[in-house]
Amino acid sequence: MRVLFVLSQRPELTGSGITVDALVREAAAAGHEPWVLCGVPADEPAPAVADLAPERIRTVTFGDDGRLPYPVPGMSDVMPYESTVWSTMTETMLDRYREAWCEALTEAAAIARPDLVHTNHLWLVSSLVPDAIGDVPSVAHCHATGLRQMELCPDLRNEVVAGLRRNDRFVVLHGDHLRLVGEMLDVPDERITQVDAGYREDLFHGRGAAPDGDRSGNLIYVGKFSAAKGLPWLLDACETLWSSGNRCTLHVAGDGAGQEAEALRARMAALSPRVVVHGRLDQPALADLMRRCAALVLPSFYEGLPLVLAEARACGCRLVSTALPGVVSQLAPAMGKDLRLVSMPRLIGPDTPVSEDLPAFTERLATELANILALGPAAPNPTALQPFTWHAVYARVASVWRSLAQ
16 A cells, blocks of 8 residues: 655654654555655754655645744654644644645645555644545554643644544554543544554664673663653652662753753753763664663653653663553553552643652652662563564554555
8 A cells, every 4th residue: 555654743753753664664564655744844854764765755844944934843842852832822823734734735645645644643733634635544643642732722622623533543552542532532442443652673672782780770761851751850869869879870861942951951961970961862872772771760741652661671671660551551561570660649731740749759769760770680571572563563553554445
């Protein structure tokens, strides 16, 4: 089939971008012809997705010289690059956004002549796909951030829901999302398929890992510089460990834009050399860093199914994570004792912790970090992670495509 992948934001640097890259690779290997339509800054080099030829990557450009004169809106309010926050967009901005994407979708469909559209994020662009593409079957891929924007931008919710439910099928990361999407869109379960999230086993593995003695005491965080990711309280927990004599080092791989990210960047700089900021890493460099660390920590308050846990575990890291629904239901059974769960603080809205709960949360986080670091790295267990390889995820996605092609 000719498959048009649609992603309203940049096709790199985020989990949904990695998902598109992986599915494009798998689809091409299976004999399909993938195309991509994505949103990018006008002043940056043309995007790369998997090994696609440049002519198969269509774009909507943003910025001073772009089709839309503002930064690419991000599906999270804090992105690892300059972005527009959805809740700050005016009606004029939204009208131009709808118009630009409808035109781009129509143009891409005319050029790619897709047999199927695979659109990412249950948000505004995916709600435009059914009308803009016409009679082509469409699959909408939930990455969780669209569900969060429904809460953050209630004025857009009815419009988005009405358009979204006209997509033919939906794929989600875990069972909790299956329930939420069904209720939100009022669609039957048979139109929703759980596909999980994946990792690249050719990149994330234990081969060539540093000796255990060199890895011990090295902890890694991967993600945006934001409060919703729990980074401020991870730094608090590390300071608690250091004050008790623990000599661990926190390695931070990621980036962020805006005042919140700048404040965290300054704080981490002040904590050097106990905090080492590596910045934004590509996947091979990230895998190499994981193979030099004993444990990964994910202190986030909101995620879909965080594939970074599978990536790190494949590299031989032990894991500490907040007890997010997808982690508890999907990943914890496969990770066993090598994953320690930290109960969440109460939340206001989708990802804002109740302040009075934070001291106890920080203490729980510090305790689990101390416990897991004392164990050192773990032997990789690729067999347990097999359901989370991209090849396995793609097989589940492809079964949905085949059902629409019949």
